[in-house]
Amino acid sequence: MTKRKIFLGTIALFSAVIFDSCTKSNRTIQRMQKMEENVGSPTTEAELKEAIKKYQDRIADIQLANAQVGLWYKMLAVRYLDAQMYGEALKNFQIALQYYPNNQNLFYYQGVCASFMANTKIGVGESEERASFLKMAEESFLRAIAIEPNHAKALYSLGVLYVWELKEFEKAIPILETLVASQKLDAKAKAALAAAYFGNQDYEKSVAMYDEIISTTKSPQIKKEAESNRQLVLDMAYEK
Numbered sequence: 001m002t003k004r005k006i007f008l009g010t011i012a013l014f015s016a017v018i019f020d021s022c023t024k025s026n027r028t029i030q031r032m033q034k035m036e037e038n039v040g041s042p043t044t045e046a047e048l049k050e051a052i053k054k055y056q057d058r059i060a061d062i063q064l065a066n067a068q069v070g071l072w073y074k075m076l077a078v079r080y081l082d083a084q085m086y087g088e089a090l091k092n093f094q095i096a097l098q099y100y101p102n103n104q105n106l107f108y109y110q111g112v113c114a115s116f117m118a119n120t121k122i123g124v125g126e127s128e129e130r131a132s133f134l135k136m137a138e139e140s141f142l143r144a145i146a147i148e149p150n151h152a153k154a155l156y157s158l159g160v161l162y163v164w165e166l167k168e169f170e171k172a173i174p175i176l177e178t179l180v181a182s183q184k185l186d187a188k189a190k191a192a193l194a195a196a197y198f199g200n201q202d203y204e205k206s207v208a209m210y211d212e213i214i215s216t217t218k219s220p221q222i223k224k225e226a227e228s229n230r231q232l233v234l235d236m237a238y239e240k
Contacts, residue, residue, distance in 0.1 A: 070099025074106065081109065086116040104147040108154045111140030115161060137161055152186075155179040159192050169199035187213050187222050194229065203237035 077092035090113035097106050118133035141158035144151050155175055162172035176193040183189050194209035210230035217223050 066099055070096050073099065077109065077113075081113065084116075086113045086120075089113045090117060102147060104144040104151055104154070107140045107144040107147070108151065108157070111137045111144065111154070111157060114140060115157070115165070118165070134161070134165055138166070150178075150182055152179060152183055156186075156189055156192065159189070159196065163192055163196050163199060167199065169196045172196040173200060185216065187217050187219070187226075191222075191226065191229070194226075194233075198233055198236075203233050206233045207237075 073092050073096040077089045077096060080086075080089035080092060090110065093106055093110045093113060097103065097110065100106055114133045114137035118130050118137065121127075121130035121133060138158065138161060141154045141161065144154035145158065148154075156179055159172045159176040159179065162168045162175065173193070173196045176189060176196055179189045180186065180193055190209055190213050194206045194213070197203070197206035197209060207230055210226045210233065213226040214223055214230070217226070
């Protein structure tokens with residue numbers, strides 16, 4: 001008998017043992033459930049209804065427990081995020097998403113953590129890992145927006161990602177225009193949009209956005225920065 005035949009035979013035997021073990025394990029679990037719920041083999045209508053109710057109650061208990069576990073993972077992730085432990089925060093947000101796969105805020109926070117992790121990958125040989133984290137951040141923010149189109153934090157973070165990290169200004173502009181339309185007093189959003197216009201070489205719109213910031217902000221610091229950036233845009237436009 002060749003070594004190949006022996007190897008394949010061993011694999012087949014191993015698979016059979018695993019399958020038999022799983023079958024026995026499932027049967028054991030079923031027996032334990034029946035004993036715990038005091039449900040044997042119902043036959044009458046009343047027995048069937050009682051059995052259904054007992055198992056429904058068990059399912060409700062499991063759902064409640066899972067919901068609580070998911071909440072705890074989210075709380076733990078936020079603690080890590082507050083402590084600037086972005087890698088651990090990211091892991092726990094990902095686990096929380098297994099319990100709440102349609103939660104826009106969890107996707108937003110996952111994107112935030114991925115963005116921070118990308119900024120830790122700036123050394124030699126880390127470009128692929130950095131790109132992977134940036135991609136995760138982009139997809140996370142997009143998923144949050146897909147669930148809640150007016151999620152202001154996700155819109156802003158995605159716009160910032162496109163402008164300053166990915167240099168994809170054409171993608172940033174509609175995202176940030178949507179945000180500015182709903183957050184008319186958000187100077188940070190307007191500044192990001194002005195930067196996106198500038199990156200896309202639309203200097204007229206960039207200057208107009210800085211003018212809007214200057215005329216509406218009550219912060220001397222923001223006004224000063226907007227005036228400085230406005231002048232830089234004008235200088236660039238004149239050079240063209």
